[in-house]
Amino acid sequence: MEVKDLKIIGSEEWCVFNEFGIPAIKARVDSGAKTSSIQANNIKLIHKGIEEWVRFEVNPIQDNRSIIITCETKLHDKRVVKSSSGISEQRFVIKTPVTLGDFTYDIELTLANRDAMEFRMLLGREALLDRYMVNPSTTYLETNFTTEQIAEKYAPFIKEKSGLKIALLASNPELYSNKRIVEAGIARGHEMVFLNVEQAYMKLDATEPEIRYRGGNIIDEFDAIIPRIRPSMTFYACALIRQFDSMGAFCLNTAEAITQSRDKLLATQLFAKHDIHIPITGFAKSPLDTKDLIKMVNGAPLIIKLLESTQGKGVVLAETNKAAESVINAFKSVQTNILVQEFIKEANGQDIRCFVVNGKVVASMQRQAAKGEFRANIHQGGSASKIKITAEERKLAIKAAKILNLPVAGVDIIRSNKGPLLLEVNSSPGLEGIENATGLDIANIMIEAIEKRLKFKR
Template sequence: MQEHKILGGEEWCAFEGLGIPAIKARVDSGAKTSSIQANNIKVIYRNAVEYVQFEVNPLQDSRSITLHCEARLVDRRMVKSSLGIAEERLVVATKIRLGADIFETELTLAKRDTMEYRMLLGRSALSDRYLIDPARSFTQGDLEQEELDRLYASFKPERTGLKIALLASNPELYSNKRIVEAAEARGHEIVFLNVELAYMKLDAQAPQIRYRGGNILNEFDAVIPRIKPSVTFYGCALIRQFDNLGVYCLNTAESISQSRDKLFASQLFSRNDINIPITGFAKSPNDTKDLIKMVNGAPLIIKLLESTQGKGVVLAETNKAAESVINAFKSVQTNILVQEFIKEANGQDIRCFVVNGKVVASMQRQAEKGEFRSNLHQGGKASRIKITPEERRLAIKAAKVLNLTVAGVDIIRSNKGPLLLEVNSSPGLEGIEKATGKDIADSMIRCIEKKLKYNPEPVATV
C-alpha cells in the first residue's frame, strides 16, 4: 500500500514552467480543481493548438510583482465562485512542484485579485498522493521572508513613483489594504496616516502638518482621504491644510463636508434636477402630521442627518408610529429627515462606484428577508448588475454636483424611474470588488496619476 504524505492547510508551491518560483496555496479539498489568480487572460493559437497567456501576482497581499505566464489550454469549465456565482473559467495544464514532488496538474484561471490566497490546491491534485491535516501548515517546507525576497529580487520594480498618503483610521480595513496594495503595484510609495495622530501648524509663512513625535509631513504628492464620520470635522481640516501645502487631495474637504450633510446635499440635488425620494425636514413638532402627509404618509423612512452605513435609519410602518418616532427625536433636539418609502424597490438598491467622472463598477444590494435596508454589513447580499444609461448618468451627475472625484452613489429603482438615495465620499471597496471582480483600488491610483500628469515607467515583469 502506497504511503501518503501529509499536507497542511496551506503549503508553498512552485510552477517552473510558468516561471513562478514560489506561491502560497490554501489546500482546499472542497474544490475539485486547483485554481490560481490570473489577470489579463488571453487565448492564442500556436501551431493550431490553443494556449493561454495571463499575468499572476504571486505574493499574497501584494501586487508589486507581476509575472507573465503561458500554458496550454485544456478545457473551459463552469465553476461556482465563493459567492455562489457560476462563471466560465479557462483550464490550463502545467507541472507543479510541491516539496520534493513534481507532477502534472490542471489549474483554472480565476480572474479575481480579491482572492485571500493567490492559489487554491484542489483535491484532483491531491488524490492518491496526500492526506490533509488542516491543523498544520507548510509540512512540505516553509519559506522565510528572506528566502522569498531572494527568489523575487530580480522581479521587484524600482520605486520611482509618487509619494501618497492614505489618511484614514484603521490600516487593517479591507479597503485601506487594497489601496496600499494597488499603489505599491503601480510603483508608488504609500504611507498610512492616522487622522487623529496628525496635527497642524497654522502660519502664513510656514504652515505645516506634523505627525506623531513631531515628524513634518512635507513630501507627499497626493492624499487619499478615507475619513470616518466621527472625525469628519478634524479630517476635513487636515485635508484643507494639505491642500494649502500644494498636495493633491483625491476628494476635497468641501466635497466631503457636503456629502456628509444630508440636508444640504439633498438641496443641491434638487437644485440640479436630480430626482430623489420626496423628503421633508422641519424643526417644530407641531408640524409632524403635515410633514408625514407631505411625503405621502406611512410607511416612510426617518433618518438622522448624520446617519451612515444604514445606522440611524428607521422604517415607520404607520402614521402613528411615524409621529411617535419623529416627536421623540425632536424632543431631544436631534435633526432628522423624513423620506417617502419606495415599496416597489423590494429592499433592493444599486451602488455605483464613480471614479473621475466614470462609473467603474456597479452592484445590486438586496436586504435580508423582512428588512428594508440593503447595507452589506447589516446582512444585505451583493451581486453584479448592469445599470441603465439613465442610471449611469444619474450616478455621474450626483458625484459631479458634490465635486467628488471618488464616490459611492446609491440609487433606487422606482415607478417614477431611478431615484438618488445618497452619495458616500468614502465608499467601501470590499463588497463591490468581490461582487464585480473589478479592481477599483487600481482605478483610484490611476486617477491620481492622471490628475498629476504622472507617466509611470514600465513596471518590472517577467
C-alpha cells in the same frame, strides 16, 4: 492505484507555476472542493486567431497586492460556480502544470477573486485524485519555504520607489480599503505614507504654513493626499485637507466636496436642484407638522434617517403612520436632525453601488439586504454581486458625483417603478465589497487617477 502508492501531503502546501513565473503560492488543500482555484484580478478574455485566451493578474502573497504577476494562457472552459455566499456566477477555467515538491502535473484551475479568503489558492480533489492522501494534522510536507526564501523569490517583483510621494489621510491603517490603496501605490512605484488624522496638527501662517505630525515632525512634501475620512472626524480632517491644498498638495477629494457630501440635507437639495431623481424626501423642525410631513412623502411605510447616518446606521423603517409619528417625534424631542423619505417597496431590499473615478463608472455591484432587513448593507450581513448597469443609471451616477465635485465617489442608486433613483453619495467609499464582487483592482484605478491629474509618467 493502491493506497500505498499515494504520496501524503498536508492541509496546506506550497505550489509552483513555472508556466506563469509564479515561484511560490500557498494553497489550502480541500478535498471537499471539486476543482482547484487561484486568486485572479483584472480578468480579460482575449482572442488569438480563432482561439480564446484569458489574461489575468495574480497577487501570490496573501495580504500583499503590491506584488503582481500577469499571466496569459489558453481558455480551457467556462463554468457556472456557486460561491460560498450562495451566488452563482460564470468563471473561466484554465489548464496548466503545477509543481508540488518534485512532482509536476496538469490541473484545472478556476479563476476567482479570493481576496476575502485566507489562501490565494485552493487545491481541490480533482488535483489530488490518484496522486495524494491528505493528512490534515500536518502542513508543508512537500516543500516548506522559509520567510527569507519567499522574500528572495519575490525580490525581482518589488519595484523601486521612483514615483510620487502620496499620503493616505485616514484613521485605521489596518482597514481593508486603506491597506489596498497603500499596496496599489507601492506596486506602481510610489512612496506611500499613512497619516493618522488625529496625530496631525497645523500651523496657520501667511508666510510659513505647516503641518506637523507626532512629536513635531514637519510634513510638507507630499505630491498628493488621498482622504478617507470617517464621519466623526469630518470637521478636523477637512481643515487638514485645506491646509495640504494651500501648501500645494493635490487632494483627490477636496475638503469642500467632502463637507457637501457629508451634509445629507444639503446634498439632497443640490440633487433636487439639478433635476436628479431621488425618493420623495421631507424635512421639518416642528413636531406639530409631523402628520403632514408623513403625508407629504406618501405615508407609511417610510424611511427615517439621521442626517449623520453612515453604513446603514441611524436608518429606521416605519411600517405604519403611527409608528412613523412616534419615531419622528422621539428624534425631534432630543433636537436631532432627520430626513423622512418614501420607501421604495419594489426595490425588494436591493440597491446598486456605482464606484465613480474622474467622471467614469469604473465598477458596479448590486447589494442585497440580509434576511429580515429592509436595506442592502454588506456591513450588516447583506451580500453583493457584480451587475451590469443601464445607460440611465450610469449617467445618473456620473452626474451625482459631478454635482458634489467628487473625483472619487460611491454612488448608491435604487431601482423603482419610476426609474432609477439616487439614494446618496459617499465621499470615502469602501473598496472591499466592490473589489470582491467585481474582481477589479479599484485601488489601482485611484492611484492611476492621481498620476493622470499630476501628469506623472512612469
